[in-house]
Amino acid sequence: ALEPVRVGVLKFGTVNWELDAMKNAGFDHAAGVDVEIVPFAGEDASNVALQAGTVDVIVSDWLWVSRLRADGADFTFVPYSSSVGAIMVPQGSALRTLADLRGRKLGVAGGPLDKSWLLIQGLARRDHGLDLAAENDVVYGAAPLLAEKARQGELEAVLNFWHHNARLEANGFRTLVGAEDAAAALGASGPVSALGYVFSEKWAQARPLAARGFVQASRATKALLSSSDAEWERLAPLVRADGAELLALRDRYRDGIPARPAAEDEADAARLHAVLAELGGEKLVGRSPVMAPGTYWPGLADGF
Amino acid sequence: MLEVDIASKTYPAVGGPPLLAIEGLRFSVPDGTFACLVGPSGCGKTTCLRILLGLERDFDGRTVLPGGNPRIGVAFQEPRLLPWRTVEENVRLALPKAMRARPLHDLFARLGLDGFENFYPGALSLGLARRAALARAFAVEPGLLLLDEPFVSLDEATAQDLRALLLDVWQARPTTALMVTHNLREAAQLADRIIVLSQRPGQVRGEHLIAVDRTRRTPEAVNAICAEVSARFPGLL
Amino acid sequence: MLEVDIASKTYPAVGGPPLLAIEGLRFSVPDGTFACLVGPSGCGKTTCLRILLGLERDFDGRTVLPGGNPRIGVAFQEPRLLPWRTVEENVRLALPKAMRARPLHDLFARLGLDGFENFYPGALSLGLARRAALARAFAVEPGLLLLDEPFVSLDEATAQDLRALLLDVWQARPTTALMVTHNLREAAQLADRIIVLSQRPGQVRGEHLIAVDRTRRTPEAVNAICAEVSARFPGLL
Amino acid sequence: MTRGLPLLWSVVSLLGLLGLWWVLALGADPRVFPAPPAVLEALLREAASGDLARHLGATLARVAAAFVLALTIGSAIGIALGMNHGLDRLFDPWVVLFLNLPALVVIVLAYVWFGLNEVAAIGAVAVNKIPNVVVTLREGARALDRSYAELARVYRFSFASRMRDVVLPQLQPFFAAASRSGIALIWKIVLVVELLGRSNGVGFQIHLHFQLFDVATILAYALAFVAVMLLVETLLLRPYDRYATRWRAPHA
Amino acid sequence: MTRGLPLLWSVVSLLGLLGLWWVLALGADPRVFPAPPAVLEALLREAASGDLARHLGATLARVAAAFVLALTIGSAIGIALGMNHGLDRLFDPWVVLFLNLPALVVIVLAYVWFGLNEVAAIGAVAVNKIPNVVVTLREGARALDRSYAELARVYRFSFASRMRDVVLPQLQPFFAAASRSGIALIWKIVLVVELLGRSNGVGFQIHLHFQLFDVATILAYALAFVAVMLLVETLLLRPYDRYATRWRAPHA
């Protein structure tokens, strides 16, 4: 029999693209699991759903997992994507480097504790002695709203999530600086995964076949999405994009597929955690100054 | 026996010294008799009725109602009808469950309310509203009637009809009645005793027993009673 | 000249046929005179005053007020004081701007309201409330007085005082007065003419002019006038 | 006033609003402020796919359930507090607390404790709305005319009759206010509830399309709900108002 | 009733609430339902860092501004509609529309049109709340006792006096209801406004800590606001109520 796995996702979020491709190609059944997609309208909703036990798996980041583990939860993490946020400016903007950002009106999605934001701040401080948060007119807000405001020109630069950035890119924006650059500059040896599938260790122990099968199916799907352009054409209505936007989203998605062994990823994540602990303090990382042990799923010893 | 023994009743006043409304008011009305309460405006008559009705509990003294806990028919000084219920509903709502279905046309007809049963109180003249309030007081077959100036705002002819009706209701069953009035002729015509109150704080100035049988109270007899009372209580008229 | 010529006034009734309150009511009151309106309960007296006050606009006919647009002193059938304003505030609010500051103690004293100036209406007895409403009507120095049973709920002694006060106010300046009453003696004592209305729909049954000078209306003279009126309009008393 | 006329007025009024919208939209960026045809198109598209009916149905069911719950419980509490000064003094701080607890907090706690299910969702909405009903009805109960209560006491009205014939008619304006702003508030909270943990409903759809910044579809969903509320207002609330206040003198 | 007693009652009542909370929290997962000490700790931490004062101040300023705007504009419109049947018939659909427009829609549109600034934020909140005030005051104005209006007409009260001495005192319970539930509603909308496009305020903080699932800090901020509202209730609203209703017979 197939192991049922309930996955909470954003209806129009990037994870749903992957899951849709997975179900369409039957990768889940091939791996012995039956994936049930539970759509939500907001990121917070999936967090709540996981805590309330309504879904088995969601997508979140390792920082969140580490923080909750330090507080006694037993969530654990399997890399899903290394796509991170970036600061975008219009093509014609005079802004060229981080240093040019001084005194600008800057939109930041995800709030003051967003990982990308902290890393870029760290970079700016180290390289340019620039305190981005203090020396700019920073507006924190909802991602779609900030993207729109950037288009309207009210914001001179915007730090947004990668899928919003891809759309901006297709609409005449360019990357000023990406969080992956910052991560590399601050000590990561390669692309560090930003998001991952998150589930409870207890669940994975009780249902090892479900957990492993799901990870396996996810990998198979990623392989398909990185090679098949036709599959992206099929996904277009779900992605809600076409033309240049779709291509930009496709390429950024492919860029983000984790390609390194998990152990390397984990080591870099731990390094970044230390950097973030310094930048964000206890407020960001929680009680534990180092990445909580077990944040990366130990069951992932094989393969990557 | 209706007994009133109010040592004192004070009202707290907003932003002023408390107001002593009644002090040492003591009288009683034997069962089945009819008493009228007469006294200057503001002397505490309504307050006395409110205490008897149990609506004012904060006073010094005690009261006894005839039969302990009689059904009371009351006419407040203003009609006090529920504006969102029709005349007939207003009357029926006051009836005890067992009497809810009783026919009321005769009563309404005698009060000149026929045709107004389905009117809301807002569409009544003040006189009609008072009559509706009286219909309510009479319909409950009360063991005690407490009436606060029931016949004002009525023309003399109508008032006279209603006084007769009041006597009918009062006599139909053993009922004790206490009625406030400023109309001495009315008191002389209806009452077994007239209780005259002083200026505020209200207390009993005196009682006047009327010996003349009710059936023999011709206009002349009433005039005579009035003259007698006026003579006994100067300043009353 | 106060002129009333109401061909008809109907009230729409909730869930019933419309009610014809007045039909063909026509009378006039010469400037500076005092008229009393007498008639059975529910015949349309209050309605007539409301039309004069401009509160009912939906009627057939026309009315003329003395002097076109006189200041009106009105006593509604119920006291109608603003419950959230003290007695004194209630009176002052009705005064035209220029008179707002005028002293009122004398008026209050004559109405027996001294000590109650700062009471809220809810703490007044009905008689006191009526007096406050009269204070308001008198204080505005009206050119037209419209009074709807102003002296009910008052003991006879107080009422008599107030009638004298009313005459003072009326005589102090050229004032036309129209007063509704059920008390024929009162009418006989105060009025230049008594207008007697029929049963509903109200119309004028007849007018009775009183020739006797007001200063010579002794109790006996008043009795005589009453007898005369009763004889002319049987059933009135 | 004939029964047909008010409807005519409503139509005129809505047409005016539509015209105003259209004129304003003429000069604006259609992505940000779409004109009526764009919204209509979105509406028809969602209707054709069946999404509109499904999501609107889910939301209406939640709104209705939460409304009934909140109004019955809230008015019972509100009337009790308004009529009993001692109770009120004791529980007033609780009312203030629950009144000012953020919807987000209540919703998240309800979901976490009771799971992401309809019961938790509707319960959370009701808990959000109840204090509002309480304060409105409490003011109404405080302002009750005491003379009618005395009447009921003297004539020994039963408890049921005291409520039905004396208290509730006086509270009618407060009920009308609480129910109108009640439905509106509940619907706004339902949107949040759907955002945080339901997989259907108008709130779910609106937030999805917010992610895409698809203002036309957002407006389509919002206006679909407004249309339902206009029907409720015209076919239920207004006639009920007229019935409940038939005793007041008709409009001059 | 002495002036000191109600305070005592409030304290007793709040202690009871605290006890209840503590007992309930004993059995629960502290991450999800923290006990009072954990929340107190979070509160002290935020207070010490100065964050609490800064964010609470920002939120209170917004709440106050939006409250004043919404109450003045809303009650003017509500009273006008309630007293004028024709106007009401014409604009009722507009009221229903604005009443039921989701907060999100209004807020997003306000930000998009007027920029990410305080004016847009406060305006959006006011627009959300105004229809609520309108329906409450409209019911109040519909229920006005006509006999007092007649009195004012006969004695030629000025417009100002008509409002101050005749209309507003009758509307007191409706104002009380609208302002209590008004502050609460406004604060809830301010949270959304802050969430969507402001960089400070309690809503911003709550959302931040919600992302971290730090329930203790969320509760700390929520309760800090509730505490302010308790003070407002005790020091402003209650005394004002007592003043405004001093003419009603005192409690028996």
Ligand SMILES: Nc1ncnc2c1ncn2[C@@H]1O[C@H](COP(=O)(O)OP(=O)(O)OP(=O)(O)O)[C@@H](O)[C@H]1O
């Ligand atoms: N609720 C109250 N608060 C304060 N004072 C009150 C209250 N009710 C009545 N009073 C005062 O008590 C006194 C007696 O009032 P009460 O109504 O008993 O008089 P009454 O004899 O019925 O007068 P009337 O003939 O005018 O109706 C009055 O001076 C009145 O002002």
Ligand SMILES: Nc1ncnc2c1ncn2[C@@H]1O[C@H](COP(=O)(O)OP(=O)(O)OP(=O)(O)O)[C@@H](O)[C@H]1O
């Ligand atoms: N708003 C109304 N709607 C319907 N009918 C009304 C309305 N107001 C008064 N009426 C009716 O009109 C008739 C005349 O009423 P009005 O108040 O003028 O009588 P009135 O002569 O003043 O009587 P009373 O001496 O009892 O005060 C009555 O039958 C009354 O029921």
Ligand SMILES: [Mg+2]
């Ligand atoms: Mg009295």
Ligand SMILES: [Mg+2]
């Ligand atoms: Mg009358």
